[in-house]
Amino acid sequence: MVPNAAGELHPLSSRPHRLGRDDPGTGGGNAGQRRGRGRGSGAVKAGILTLGALAPERDRSLVVLSRDGELAVGLRERLERDRVLVKDARPHEAGAALTSCRPWPWMLVGDLAELPASVGPALARYPVLVLWLGPAPRGLPAHSRDFSRYAELADAASRALEGEVGGVRLATGAGVELPDGRLARSASLEALVSAHPAGFDLPLRCFGSAVRALSGTEVSLRPRRDPVTRWVSLG
Amino acid sequence: MLLLEDDAEKLDELRRHFAAQGFHPLAFRSANRAIGALRDRGPATQPLMAIVDWDLRLAPEQSSSSSDALCVLARDASDCLVIVYSANADSFRVRSEINRAHPRAWLHDKREGDASLMQRVDRMLNHPVADLRVEDGNFVVHVPSQDQCHHREAVRLVVRHPEIVTFHSDSATRAARRFGEWLARHDSAATVVSHGNRRYRLAVSGMTPAARSDFPRP
Numbered sequence: 001m002v003p004n005a006a007g008e009l010h011p012l013s014s015r016p017h018r019l020g021r022d023d024p025g026t027g028g029g030n031a032g033q034r035r036g037r038g039r040g041s042g043a044v045k046a047g048i049l050t051l052g053a054l055a056p057e058r059d060r061s062l063v064v065l066s067r068d069g070e071l072a073v074g075l076r077e078r079l080e081r082d083r084v085l086v087k088d089a090r091p092h093e094a095g096a097a098l099t100s101c102r103p104w105p106w107m108l109v110g111d112l113a114e115l116p117a118s119v120g121p122a123l124a125r126y127p128v129l130v131l132w133l134g135p136a137p138r139g140l141p142a143h144s145r146d147f148s149r150y151a152e153l154a155d156a157a158s159r160a161l162e163g164e165v166g167g168v169r170l171a172t173g174a175g176v177e178l179p180d181g182r183l184a185r186s187a188s189l190e191a192l193v194s195a196h197p198a199g200f201d202l203p204l205r206c207f208g209s210a211v212r213a214l215s216g217t218e219v220s221l222r223p224r225r226d227p228v229t230r231w232v233s234l235g
Numbered sequence: 236m237l238l239l240e241d242d243a244e245k246l247d248e249l250r251r252h253f254a255a256q257g258f259h260p261l262a263f264r265s266a267n268r269a270i271g272a273l274r275d276r277g278p279a280t281q282p283l284m285a286i287v288d289w290d291l292r293l294a295p296e297q298s299s300s301s302s303d304a305l306c307v308l309a310r311d312a313s314d315c316l317v318i319v320y321s322a323n324a325d326s327f328r329v330r331s332e333i334n335r336a337h338p339r340a341w342l343h344d345k346r347e348g349d350a351s352l353m354q355r356v357d358r359m360l361n362h363p364v365a366d367l368r369v370e371d372g373n374f375v376v377h378v379p380s381q382d383q384c385h386h387r388e389a390v391r392l393v394v395r396h397p398e399i400v401t402f403h404s405d406s407a408t409r410a411a412r413r414f415g416e417w418l419a420r421h422d423s424a425a426t427v428v429s430h431g432n433r434r435y436r437l438a439v440s441g442m443t444p445a446a447r448s449d450f451p452r453p
Binding site for chain 2: 049050051052053055057058059068069070072073076081082085086087088089172173174175183185
């Protein structure tokens with residue numbers, strides 16, 4: 001993974017060949033385009049328009065994968081909208097929904113019994129918080145959390161937004177606020193702060209932008225790999 | 236301001252209401268006309284706000300729907316504040332369709348009446364942020380000094396507070412920075428924060444996430 005100009009690791013969006021290709025219904029090269037849904041006709045049906053939920057987004061984003069949208073509606077009304085954007089996607093839109101988040105989604109929530117093929121590889125590369133309603137399907141990373149009740153899941157999502165570690169907390173919209181008031185644009189640091197004290201079952205190299213964001217600050221925390229669990233967390 | 240309402244009488248009422256407040260309403264009865272106007276205007280001149288009727292059954296043209304218009308707003312005018320009003324606002328299916336078409340759209344229950352909608356829009360446009368307020372939808376006033384800042388980017392930052400706003404041109408970005416300097420000169424409690432990539436938001440000093448609940452969006 002190569003840091004890009006923004007200091008982040010290689011963004012999901014640069015890999016459209018992976019995300020979208022495996023998704024039935026996204027129309028091959030037309031990943032992210034919407035067909036024949038809703039009350040519309042014309043342009044959206046013809047695949048000319050992109051569904052708003054699949055439009056590129058640089059703010060902190062939460063992708064919800066479900067068959068009927070009820071989970072997304074609940075989370076959208078529960079979570080502070082200036083803190084996170086909820087993208088309501090169907091299983092066949094999973095790849096397009098993930099790639100629309102720049103550099104990657106802050107969180108993935110779902111209730112599907114089977115994971116769309118495009119999701120697993122993305123979650124294996126990037127620190128995305130994963131919350132699941134019901135039993136976690138095969139293919140989710142070890143750091144994902146599953147819940148039997150919606151209220152518990154919504155509480156966990158809310159707590160992840162409000163997390164604070166050593167004076168570092170999520171900023172409004174995107175990025176993290178450092179104790180000295182500066183804003184750091186690091187999606188991997190956002191993920192680590194939200195997951196704290198837990199972490200991610202990912203290689204340490206996935207957290208390069210977090211290391212850079214914290215270096216030179218008064219914060220003594222750094223991404224560290226637990227020698228036993230091999231998970232990376234702030235410590 | 237963009238208005239999309241299939242009922243000609245109601246559209247005219249909305250247009251007159253917002254024109255009287257100093258806005259320049261772009262009023263349409265059909266979604267495809269609204270979409271055409273959005274695309275003709277380009278990102279640099281996107282509307283500050285859009286009010287969209289979810290049910291456009293009376294529209295003279297039916298080739299596009301309200302959902303189509305919302306998709307275009309979400310993608311091509313992402314910083315436009317959008318209110319969708321629907322008589323089925325309680326239905327999670329309708330909410331889901333609206334969220335999918337435009338994840339940032341605000342939902343208003345049509346059954347509460349037109350006056351309720353207009354009052355809500357007025358509150359959204361006029362809500363004060365720290366020592367600032369927007370007047371006539373056209374300029375920002377620093378209340379203690381009564382000085383005015385007439386950049387539309389300044390208005391957009393105040394109206395969208397505390398959300399991030401993306402500016403689509405160098406001149407708009409410069410205007411946002413100048414607004415930040417203007418705030419500093421006036422010793423305002425509000426500051427302009429850069430998120431990079433032409434993305435800015437207005438922050439209020441001492442306003443923690445917990446404190447934000449004192450300032451709910453209308």
